[in-house]
Amino acid sequence: xxxxxxxxxxxxxxxxxxxxxxxxRAARELFYRQGIRAIGVxxxxxxxxxxxxxxxxxxxxxxxxxxxxxxxYEQAFWKVFEAGKETHPHDARAQLMAYFEGLAxxxxxxGYRGCxxxxxxxxxxxxxxxxRKVAQAHKRKLRARLVAxxxxxxxxxxxxxxxxxxxxxxxxxxxxQLFGRQGPARSLVAVAEQLIEASIA
Amino acid sequence: xxxxxxxxxxxxxxxxxxxxxxxxRAARELFYRQGIRAIGVxxxxxxxxxxxxxxxxxxxxxxxxxxxxxxxYEQAFWKVFEAGKETHPHDARAQLMAYFEGLAxxxxxxGYRGCxxxxxxxxxxxxxxxxRKVAQAHKRKLRARLVAxxxxxxxxxxxxxxxxxxxxxxxxxxxxQLFGRQGPARSLVAVAEQLIEASIA
DNA sequence: TGACGATGTTACCGATCGGTACGTATGATC
DNA sequence: GATCATACGTACCGATCGGTAACATCGTCA
Numbered sequence: 001x002x003x004x005x006x007x008x009x010x011x012x013x014x015x016x017x018x019x020x021x022x023x024x025r026a027a028r029e030l031f032y033r034q035g036i037r038a039i040g041v042x043x044x045x046x047x048x049x050x051x052x053x054x055x056x057x058x059x060x061x062x063x064x065x066x067x068x069x070x071x072x073y074e075q076a077f078w079k080v081f082e083a084g085k086e087t088h089p090h091d092a093r094a095q096l097m098a099y100f101e102g103l104a105x106x107x108x109x110x111g112y113r114g115c116x117x118x119x120x121x122x123x124x125x126x127x128x129x130x131x132r133k134v135a136q137a138h139k140r141k142l143r144a145r146l147v148a149x150x151x152x153x154x155x156x157x158x159x160x161x162x163x164x165x166x167x168x169x170x171x172x173x174x175x176x177q178l179f180g181r182q183g184p185a186r187s188l189v190a191v192a193e194q195l196i197e198a199s200i201a
Numbered sequence: 202x203x204x205x206x207x208x209x210x211x212x213x214x215x216x217x218x219x220x221x222x223x224x225x226r227a228a229r230e231l232f233y234r235q236g237i238r239a240i241g242v243x244x245x246x247x248x249x250x251x252x253x254x255x256x257x258x259x260x261x262x263x264x265x266x267x268x269x270x271x272x273x274y275e276q277a278f279w280k281v282f283e284a285g286k287e288t289h290p291h292d293a294r295a296q297l298m299a300y301f302e303g304l305a306x307x308x309x310x311x312g313y314r315g316c317x318x319x320x321x322x323x324x325x326x327x328x329x330x331x332x333r334k335v336a337q338a339h340k341r342k343l344r345a346r347l348v349a350x351x352x353x354x355x356x357x358x359x360x361x362x363x364x365x366x367x368x369x370x371x372x373x374x375x376x377x378q379l380f381g382r383q384g385p386a387r388s389l390v391a392v393a394e395q396l397i398e399a400s401i402a
Numbered sequence: 403t404g405a406c407g408a409t410g411t412t413a414c415c416g417a418t419c420g421g422t423a424c425g426t427a428t429g430a431t432c
Numbered sequence: 433g434a435t436c437a438t439a440c441g442t443a444c445c446g447a448t449c450g451g452t453a454a455c456a457t458c459g460t461c462a
Contacts, residue, residue: 019439034326037238041420051441053422062420113326118375122323125235125314125378139379163388164395170375171368174319177326178340178371187364194365194399195392220409242450252410253451263450 020058022048027069032116036066036131037123066120067130073116074138081145092152093196096165100192103169107176107185114173142166154200161199168192221259223249228270233317237267237332238324267321268331274317275339282346293353294397297366301393304370308377308386315374343367355401362400369393 026048030039041062045052059065080102084095106112113119117135124132146165150158172185179185227249231240242263246253260266281303285296307313314320318336325333347366351359373386380386 035238035324037236037324038326040418042418052420053442054440056421057439114323118379119323121379122315122320122375123236123238125239136379139376143380143385160388160391163385164369164392166376166385167369167372167389167392168365169372170379171370171372174323174371174375175340175367178319178322178337179344184344184364184367187361188368190361191365191368191396194396198395198399241448243448252412254411254453255409257451258408 019048019050019054022050023055023058023065024068024072027065028072031066031069032073032113032119035123036069036120041065063130067134070117070120070131070134070138074134077115077117077138081142092149096146096149096153097189097192100189103172104185104188107172107188108181108183110180112176114177115170118170118173150199153196155196156199161195164195164199165192168195220249220251220255223251224256224259224266225269225273228266229273232267232270233274233314233320236324237270237321242266264331268335271318271321271332271335271339275335278316278318278339282343293350297347297350297354298390298393301390304373305386305389308373308389309382309384311381313377315378316371319371319374351400354397356397357400362396365396365400366393369396 023044027039027044030044030047041052041055044065045055055065059068081099082095084098087098088094107114117138120131120135126132143162143166146162147158150161150165155161168188168191172188175184224245228240228245231245231248242253242256245266246256256266260269282300283296285299288299289295308315318339321332321336327333344363344367347363348359351362351366356362369389369392373389376385
């Protein structure tokens with residue numbers, strides 16, 4: 001950055017021209033599909049069409065790259081989760097159920113791999129791993145958001161309902177990878193409706 | 202086995218005197234607590250107080266040892282799951298809820314690591330891994346058992362109820378490792394009761 | 403006693419792991 | 433056209449991975 005003309009660089013302020021972004025994308029795909037521990041950095045850079053030093057110029061370690069992958073994953077998650085806000089404004093229940101319906105479909109597709117954030121927690125039991133920290137922080141946020149939604153839909157016991165819905169969500173993530181097309185995720189919407197109904201009536 | 206006196210060997214018919222059993226126990230503990238991929242065979246034999254050749258005399262490979270670990274895990278699971286049969290004979294609902302209550306307690310303990318079988322599926326996405334095969338077969342059995350229990354308790358839609366309960370179970374396994382003591386698993390029993398009630402009434 | 407099966411010891415294999423030292427191409431600026 | 437920072441590639445590091453060969457030791461039972 002040699003002095004003048006600060007607006008010469010486009011949107012990206014931090015130095016991330018191309019290689020880093022390609023690595024991100026490759027890591028995202030490989031980490032999600034195969035698991036973080038199962039994928040070596042060599043495989044990532046090969047898939048990205050770059051070399052190892054390029055990876056370590058943009059990311060401090062494989063663990064940090066994994067954490068970055070999860071940050072990207074979380075951002076994408078919220079986009080999907082909050083998509084119902086536009087289609088069903090002022091209707092918390094419809095917003096929530098829109099996500100549940102989409103999830104139920106995805107989770108009954110063969111090759112479904114569940115939630116990248118939950119999977120990372122399974123892969124790294126130790127509290128100190130950076131990837132796990134990202135995942136746990138996200139799940140706390142998700143839980144709080146669910147409570148808010150349950151309150152908005154007039155639940156008599158919003159915390160309990162939110163707990164129940166969260167259990168259903170995590171159960172869907174897990175059993176989606178366990179069972180194929182006719183897995184228990186097919187009943188997710190019906191069961192969630194029952195819980196909501198019982199908590200509102 | 203040199204001919205005569207076939208009853209000379211005690212209970213264990215297969216050759217498994219001591220080393221193999223110690224390996225089994227060490228593997229079970231380490232695989233469960235830290236994950237299969239995270240544990241090397243060196244660590245297992247060290248913990249077991251044996252050496253690597255002893256491991257490979259009893260188990261063909263690390264993958265096979267992992268599968269054996271899951272077979273042991275499954276056996277232990279069924280013991281816990283079916284424990285309600287004795288305390289509540291002829292009462293499917295009470296049998297099931299006994300397991301749910303115990304699980305809810307365990308899953309809200311710090312350091313809880315979820316279900317070893319589900320975790321293995323997360324660690325090994327590929328269909329060909331022996332450990333994954335064991336886990337998937339078990340989950341299918343569990344699902345069938347849940348359907349039978351739901352029928353026995355007079356559910357109007359046993360498959361849907363069983364699906365819902367299975368989602369709650371898997372959700373508890375997962376969120377037990379995500380949240381600490383005040384995790385959503387604390388509401389497991391209440392939520393399960395709601396689902397059962399709604400499916401029977 | 404002697405033979406055998408199971409276990410322990412030591413040293414090693416090729417492959418892959420995450421990570422890095424160091425030289426080279428590129429592209430804008432003066 | 434010389435300069436200089438940036439970005440990239442070649443080649444390599446030590447450590448660890450799962451797995452094995454060869455041999456010594458021990459206890460058991462005939």
